[in-house]
Amino acid sequence: MPKPQSWQLNPASYPFNHRAETRFADLDLLGHINNVSMAGLFEHGRGMFNHAIEVERRAPGQRWLIVSVALDYIAEAHFPEHVEIASGILRIGNSSWDIASAAFQGGECKATCITTIVLTDANGPTAIPQDLRGEFERLHVKSA
Numbered sequence: 001m002p003k004p005q006s007w008q009l010n011p012a013s014y015p016f017n018h019r020a021e022t023r024f025a026d027l028d029l030l031g032h033i034n035n036v037s038m039a040g041l042f043e044h045g046r047g048m049f050n051h052a053i054e055v056e057r058r059a060p061g062q063r064w065l066i067v068s069v070a071l072d073y074i075a076e077a078h079f080p081e082h083v084e085i086a087s088g089i090l091r092i093g094n095s096s097w098d099i100a101s102a103a104f105q106g107g108e109c110k111a112t113c114i115t116t117i118v119l120t121d122a123n124g125p126t127a128i129p130q131d132l133r134g135e136f137e138r139l140h141v142k143s144a
Contacts, residue, residue: 004072005143008102009109013142014086018048022079032076033083033110039071042101042113045085049099053135061121067096068116077103077110088141090114092133095125100141 007013026037033041077083083103090100096118103111118125128136 004074004109004112007141007143008100008112011084011086011102011104011107014088014100014102015139015141016049016052016087018045018085018087020044020083020085022077022081022083024079027079032078035071035073038073038077038103038111039069041083041085041103042071042111045087045101045103046099046115048085049087049101053139059121059129062119062126064117064119066115067118068114070114071111072113073111075108075110077105081105083110089136089139090141090143092128092136094127095119097128097136
């Protein structure tokens with residue numbers, strides 16, 4: 001597993017933050033938030049981030065698809081403490097972008113997640129519109 005970069009471990013590196021509630025059902029036999037539940041927390045945080053930046057803005061016939069999700073678990077997360085899912089844009093390509101996210105409890109990073117999304121139409125990948133590209137640039141993570 002690659003070691004996270006220092007900026008990934010700092011909540012201030014991310015322009016968006018969403019507080020998510022943990023559930024008793026999220027626990028595994030060892031008493032910490034299980035890996036599937038952590039993936040769900042990242043999914044929820046990513047959904048809130050996408051909603052906040054109105055990523056739904058697209059031309060008729062276009063849709064965005066998740067093509068990759070990479071999670072790295074750093075430390076155990078516990079119930080009943082909330083998890084802060086911090087997110088921002090890491091990379092902007094021609095038709096795809098990466099969302100970098102991190103899960104924090106008590107200010108400590110518990111896991112990181114990189115999600116690659118591509119904008120498509122009936123012919124395959126299509127260019128990100130300028131207005132959405134501008135929004136992505138505004139929400140870039142503060143990497144080292």
